[in-house]
Amino acid sequence: MALxxxxxxxYSRHILLKEIGAKGQKKLLEAKxxxxxxxxxxxxxxxxxxxxxVGTIGVADADxxxxxxxxxxxxxxxxxxxxxxxxxxxxxxxxxNPDVTVHAYQKFIDSSNIRELIREYDxxxxxxxNFAAKFLINDACVMEKKPFSHAGILRFQGQLMTYxxxxxxxxxxxFKDMPPKDAIPTCxxxxxxxxMAGVIGSLQAMETVKFITGTGTLLVGQLLTYDGINQSFRKxxxxxxxxxxxxxxxxxxxxxxxxxxxxxxELRL
Amino acid sequence: MFITxxxxxxxxxxGLLLKELIEQEKVQTPQYVTVSLNDEFIETxxxxxxVLKDGDTVEFLYFMGGGAWH
Numbered sequence: 001m002a003l004x005x006x007x008x009x010x011y012s013r014h015i016l017l018k019e020i021g022a023k024g025q026k027k028l029l030e031a032k033x034x035x036x037x038x039x040x041x042x043x044x045x046x047x048x049x050x051x052x053x054v055g056t057i058g059v060a061d062a063d064x065x066x067x068x069x070x071x072x073x074x075x076x077x078x079x080x081x082x083x084x085x086x087x088x089x090x091x092x093x094x095x096x097n098p099d100v101t102v103h104a105y106q107k108f109i110d111s112s113n114i115r116e117l118i119r120e121y122d123x124x125x126x127x128x129x130n131f132a133a134k135f136l137i138n139d140a141c142v143m144e145k146k147p148f149s150h151a152g153i154l155r156f157q158g159q160l161m162t163y164x165x166x167x168x169x170x171x172x173x174x175f176k177d178m179p180p181k182d183a184i185p186t187c188x189x190x191x192x193x194x195x196m197a198g199v200i201g202s203l204q205a206m207e208t209v210k211f212i213t214g215t216g217t218l219l220v221g222q223l224l225t226y227d228g229i230n231q232s233f234r235k236x237x238x239x240x241x242x243x244x245x246x247x248x249x250x251x252x253x254x255x256x257x258x259x260x261x262x263x264x265x266e267l268r269l
Numbered sequence: 270m271f272i273t274x275x276x277x278x279x280x281x282x283x284g285l286l287l288k289e290l291i292e293q294e295k296v297q298t299p300q301y302v303t304v305s306l307n308d309e310f311i312e313t314x315x316x317x318x319x320v321l322k323d324g325d326t327v328e329f330l331y332f333m334g335g336g337a338w339h
Contacts, residue, residue, distance in 0.1 A: 128334075129334045130334050131332065131334060134334070152332070152333025152334050153333060153334075154333050154334065157331070157333065158333070159331070159333050174303055174310075174330055175330070175332060176303070179298075179301045179332055183298055183301055184298060184301060184332045184333075184334065223330060234275075234276050236305070236328045236330065237305075237308045238305075238308075239305065239308055239309050239310055242310075
């Protein structure tokens with residue numbers, strides 16, 4: 001597939017990069033990425049991946065846009081309140097770049113449908129806000145041998161890591177199991193600075209583009225943390241899987257996906 | 270002795286237990302924080318037996334949600 005004149009102009013700043021070039025841009029156009037969660041993280045990820053010309057992008061979220069989302073979920077506008085988030089995000093992505101195909105899945109992703117869904121994609125982005133979804137995405141990606149980007153944000157803090165099958169620890173290697181309900185504050189309880197979603201979501205988009213184009217070093221075996229109060233980034237080295245992990249270890253004890261009880265807090269501010 | 274905690278060099282008393290360091294650092298919800306010592310994860314149950322040594326590096330890895338989902 002040759003790039004059209006319009007594509008050459010649209011993606012000229014990518015094509016100029018020796019690490020990407022026309023070859024890398026074609027890889028992006030042929031790539032399929034699934035973004036789970038169309039909120040704080042999913043919005044910048046979706047917008048940057050659409051702008052980058054990732055050819056097929058799935059976005060999954062069951063929720064509708066709420067006024068309290070607009071402080072950080074930058075693909076949604078005031079006029080989108082009440083609209084399904086996936087529809088609003090899809091419209092924003094297509095407005096930036098009609099060159100990409102966006103599949104909107106307005107549904108809950110659970111143990112019954114996640115494996116089938118992620119099978120269609122090359123790379124998965126976890127933009128969810130709760131640990132039930134994070135463990136589900138991790139376990140499903142390990143089972144289906146799919147790479148994914150994990151991220152979390154809270155208050156002035158953010159973190160991300162990348163899982164590549166067979167190359168480094170998974171999310172469960174690090175965090176083991178679901179924390180009990182209300183043990184860990186959520187953004188809804190504790191707040192989050194809006195730009196944190198932009199910083200961390202953009203870093204997830206960066207990991208995705210690097211994975212697709214085979215550029216640079218991914219955050220495999222490393223947890224990148226960002227502290228907005230002190231403006232400091234740190235990379236924490238993660239030990240390799242010790243073989244005992246319940247999902248990616250040598251003798252996994254988790255052989256079927258399960259839906260953990262949703263621990264999301266009901267408090268709305 | 271000196272150890273490095275979350276990237277910062279600190280002087281602590283000799284023979285400090287990992288469990289004591291976690292208390293000193295006022296780590297929130299410590300039972301749900303993953304702790305690594307010199308790039309190895311330490312089981313939660315082992316924290317009161319691990320004696321820190323000069324030059325050790327300790328990291329705390331926190332659960333973080335965020336994003337969107339219902």
